[in-house]
Amino acid sequence: MHSLKRSLLIGLIVPLLLILPAVAAIQYWLIVTPAKAEIDAQLGDFALALARFIHEEGGMVSFKITAQAERLLLTDQSDKEYFLVLDPAGRALAGDEALRDPPLRVAPDEWQFVDGVLHHHRLRILVFGTPCGAGVCQIRIAETFIKRNQVRTDALIATIGYSLLFGLITIGVMVLAVRRSLAVLNQLNAHLLAQNPHELSLWQGEPIPKELAPLIAAWNQLLFKLQESHRAQQQLIADVAHQMRTPLSSLKMEAELALLEPHPPAVHQALENLNRAADRAARLSAQLLSLARADQGLQAVGQWQMVDLKTVVAELVEEWSRRALVQSIDLGFELESALIYANPSLLIEAIANLLDNAFEYAGAGSVVTVRCRVAGYRAFLDVEDNGPGIPAEEHARVWERFYRAADTADAHKDASHASRGSGLGLAIVAEIARRHNAVAEILSPQTGQGTRIRLSFPAV
Ligand SMILES: Nc1ncnc2c1ncn2[C@@H]1O[C@H](COP(=O)(O)OP(=O)(O)OP(=O)(O)O)[C@@H](O)[C@H]1O
Ligand SMILES: [Mg+2]
Structure with missing residues (x-):
């Protein structure tokens, strides 16, 4: 059977369930993108700091960094960091030779990010060009994905948790709202069930929602008509029963008179039966009258x-x-x-x-x-x-x-x-x-x- 409540809930909840993943995806993207940019920016800062250790003396480019400074710059709480400094001719001045791949050219002060692999670690590599001597030195600085993965995982958990919570609360509120709005139908239903066919009562529940007002008005009109026709029927029964009293009592009187008069024995039984039948009919009409009166209640005698x-x-x-x-x-x-x-x-x-x-x-x-x-x-x-x-x-x-x-x-x-x-x-x-x-x-x-x-x- 078609259910108003169900179609309302389906109409509300299905679109919500469709929209929710899209909203969650956008939310995830909004959390992850700036966080990743922030981590990349840190890598850029390291590259700039390393660039200060490139020296040029008489056309010779060299890279000198103290072990302490190197530790300070390249130690991270979670990720492993690697670097490589190349002179304009592509010779390694310092760092990890394995970072040479992939071969890339960068303009002075240009940044490029590439993904690569080193010692079985997936890496995020920043290639930065810095002017040195007549050419461009390359600083390559690389970092494992631990922080980045952590950001993704955290964003995923936050987004899913938030979407579930939001979805559940919204669905709960929808169910309550639909139930509350339809409660008036239950009241109407209870009112109908409580109707007494002898005494129909008009619906007076308050407040009536605007949408149901025409239905309830029509319903009340129908009840009113039924009441009227019931009353008319009762009145008819009462009137007929009342009108029958006179002919029935004269019938009985005539039967009694006939019984008193001399009559052939053959008709005696018939007269007795006639007398009794008149009795019964009189009683029946009296009963019908009192039933109609009792039914009419307040108008009763x-x-x-x-x-x-x-x-x-x-x-x-x-x-x-x-x-x-x-x-x-x-x-x-x-x-x-x-x-x-x-x-x-x-x-x-x-x-x-x-x-x-x-x-x-x-x-x-x-x-x-x-x-x-x-x-x-x-x-x-x-x-x-x-x-x-x-x-x-x-x-x-x-x-x-x-x-x-x-x-x-x-x-x-x-x-x-x-x-x-x-x-x-x-x-x-x-x-x-x-x-x-x-x-x-x-x-x-x-x-x-x-x-x-x-x-x-x-x-x-
Ligand atoms: N006191 C009683 N003892 C035994 N049976 C009874 C008694 N009162 C009612 N009944 C039974 O209930 C039935 C219905 O009673 P009710 O008074 O409505 O109708 P009725 O007596 O048959 O007819 P009416 O009252 O219209 O003359 C009776 O037919 C009878 O079988
Ligand atoms: Mg009886």
């Missing part, structure tokens, strides 16, 4: 306020105790004060769905308990029953819309057992929990067998 979970649950006690009596269920409440920020009508809806499931699936003779309390920074609401429980492999899926556990769906397919459910109850609970920043989870019940569903809210 009722106010958001500080409430005590205990008072909210207390509102359900009377109605559900009556139902428990009818269905022979042992319903108990263990309520402690727990202050949370909530929308009471949504909360009641959620608890009612949990109780509905407990009654439905645990069935007659079972024990159902509602608990609430505070522990640490969380407020808990548990609805527990000692029914068949939800198999662990279904735990994740039962929260999905229109999902019913396999057993339930099978059992209720049987026409004799009227199926009321459509798999929306827990989805509504999950949506309401999400609206409250609460966690909805299935725990193992205190009594061992059964179902315990817990909503844990941030406590105030």
Whole structure:
């Protein structure tokens, strides 16, 4: 996959790696050239000093130097030095005869440098012409390459070391700069990943780089449109569910009336089925309405306020105790004060769905308990029953819309057992929990067998 970071880094680092050797070569040349010139100049100074020892008497040229002066001039700390003085006729006046090669002619006061070999040493030879008598005497002075090689080695080490250091630091800085500049993409990425499809939030990271501003603006526009269309869909569902209530209740009323009227036994079963189907449809449309309302959250009915979970649950006690009596269920409440920020009508809806499931699936003779309390920074609401429980492999899926556990769906397919459910109850609970920043989870019940569903809210 194409990586912006990689192409930026390649675009920066490859040219740097190409330029760096060229820069290093120039740097090496700049160090070595003056140093070599300096060493050559020293050789020139020696030649000039030696020239002073050439004497001319009555047309006879001679070279006289004391051993001390010779030592003084020709002793070097690292290199070996040699010299040769030739008279205008080419006879050696003093020095090392072997320096005669290569034969060269120089004008008076002219310098020439040549490379040569003497006693197996490579030599740098300076040939200097100095006027003597009627002609030109040659002073040849030679030196081994030790100093020169040392200069080269030092320059090489310095250049390579400097280039490596410079290269590494520059590459490090480039990597950091590219990373820093692209960090905003990671932020954008994290923002996208954190998006909740029910509640898209616009990107407000600061500061936005100029280059990304159009992208982020377009992105925000898209989010805004999605939000709008999601809201419109929810509104449509809510409206349809609301509009269906009247025809559905008249359908049910008519079915009930028909059942009360004398009717042929052949149609009795049909009327019963019709009545139940109207019931189911009414319940489904009520559920869709509450799901849409919970999804719309803030526009939902009722106010958001500080409430005590205990008072909210207390509102359900009377109605559900009556139902428990009818269905022979042992319903108990263990309520402690727990202050949370909530929308009471949504909360009641959620608890009612949990109780509905407990009654439905645990069935007659079972024990159902509602608990609430505070522990640490969380407020808990548990609805527990000692029914068949939800198999662990279904735990994740039962929260999905229109999902019913396999057993339930099978059992209720049987026409004799009227199926009321459509798999929306827990989805509504999950949506309401999400609206409250609460966690909805299935725990193992205190009594061992059964179902315990817990909503844990941030406590105030
Ligand atoms: N207390 C419970 N005991 C056993 N199984 C449960 C319990 N609560 C939920 N379930 C399982 O989870 C599934 C999903 O529950 P949910 O309330 O979402 O849908 P439903 O009860 O089937 O239909 P609806 O609630 O829409 O009438 C149920 O079909 C059932 O299998
Ligand atoms: Mg249910």
